[in-house]
Amino acid sequence: MNASLRFPRAVRRWFPAHRTQVFDIAVAAVTTGVEMGLMFEDAAPVAPAPALLALAGGAALLVRRHAPEAVLAFTCTIAAVLTVVGHHHPGGAPPLVALFTVAELRERRASLLALAATAVFLTAAGISAAPVAAGAWALGAYAQTRRRYTLALEERADHLERERTQLSLIAAHQERTAIARELHDIVAHSVTVTLLGVRGARDVLRTAPDLADDTLARVETNAEQSIAEMRRMLLALREPGRQEAALHPQPSLDQLAELVATYDAAGLPAHLEVSGHRRPLGGGVELSAYRIVEEALTNALKHARATRVAVHVGFGRTHLEVSVVNDGGHRSPPADSPPVADERPSRPARSPGVTPLPATGHGLVGMRERVAVLGGELDVRPEPDGGFRIAARLPIGGAA
Structure with missing residues (x-):
């Protein structure tokens, strides 16, 4: 009884300190699952190479906060390779998540350049439409604005307390x-x-x-x-x-x-x-x-x-x-x-x-x-x- 109570208590203490890492793992897992699901929709067997590329694109999202531009370029490259070889038509979920991250963490001018390049690539490759890329960018920009607003409120509260x-x-x-x-x-x-x-x-x-x-x-x-x-x-x-x-x-x-x-x-x-x-x-x-x-x-x-x-x-x-x-x-x-x-x-x-x-x-x-x-x-x-x-x-x- 005591051991069963101690375990949830330890989880409650651990989770707030690792909330961001847990969220990133969940996002990477869901995105990879979406890509793998699209890959296995067809009755034809899936070759190991496309599956490994899809897994690599999902795994790259684990470090998206540390190098968002590099992750965006990597996921777009994987999508391009899968499209060119014709083994799998990617759904574009990893590039969209990476674009969201760029819009959330980078300055507005840099994220707009990333949006333009990603929208052109996804549209040209027939992976996704430009409005979808714009929607992912808009969500990231909103998250950035919200985070800055919250930070400003916290700083003001600290200033008022001092x-x-x-x-x-x-x-x-x-x-x-x-x-x-x-x-x-x-x-x-x-x-x-x-x-x-x-x-x-x-x-x-x-x-x-x-x-x-x-x-x-x-x-x-x-x-x-x-x-x-x-x-x-x-x-x-x-x-x-x-x-x-x-x-x-x-x-x-x-x-x-x-x-x-x-x-x-x-x-x-x-x-x-x-x-x-x-x-x-x-x-x-x-x-x-x-x-x-x-x-x-x-x-x-x-x-x-x-x-x-x-x-x-x-x-x-x-x-x-x-x-x-x-x-x-x-x-x-x-x-x-x-x-x-x-x-x-x-x-x-x-x-x-x-x-x-x-x-x-x-x-x-x-x-x-x-x-x-x-x-x-x-x-x-x-x-x-x-x-x-x-x-x-x-x-x-x-x-x-």
Whole structure:
């Protein structure tokens, strides 16, 4: 039972790889059979020579795909010999199959020349009429056209598959970049505010415990908000259809005042100014503007010795202008520089003698990516008076 099942399975595996050879053998056998049948129609006995010639003409069809012109000439020669010696009147099947092969495998001009020569020969020898030869050629030409069409479809399918793969890779890369940018903005803001808040609270823990307690409470609130925002983003990535993710909208310009107040409380004197007609913006403009301001404030808090930071958001007719300018430059202070005292006792100062956190450069890269996606412009440069300026100009369309 198992052996009988294994045999058909082996045949099914072998046949697709040898389909062409099997077909050629079948064509040669059928063509030879037709010639031999015509030969034995008469009651007179058939001589060995004509039978061997007929067998040779049929066997030549086994190599018709490798040398179609030679096979056509060989089969026509055999038919001519059989006609001249008068031992047998050939049916012309081998030359017609060979002509079909020439039309299928060769260029149109070469196959037309072969058609003309074969039609003249078959008609002159009284073997077959010219329309029959033309029909065999037409079938071969159709087979060639069909094969080329199928090949073109396969090549196009392969091209589309490669293109789809490339687009998928590009989309995955863009998605990873967007996720990395968003995570950087969230984590950098949260960690910076938390770290500096804890340092400030530690400095006044013994001298002003109530102020230290208020600072730690703000740090706790900021950390909880950051964790909630990261959970919302991860939930949206894992399950895009979850309603819980939609219940926590992305930050917008409405939260800028709260954001600036957070940094002001962390020890970075910041002021927000909004000009122009405030209106809702779409296409990720509000989120990008919020993140740009957040990253610029984070950079000022980590890398600059600023005593004042001005945040400006201007709603124009076609563009949104966002700028964050600090007066402290964008560099680490010398190790022996005196600490900058905070003039306002109601807010803990940054820890004396603590060098600003080192810059990684990912924040500016993220800002440039956000602006580039929206088709805007980003200006990052030091100010003439020693400060540092980050400004973005984002297109928002016509007036609402």
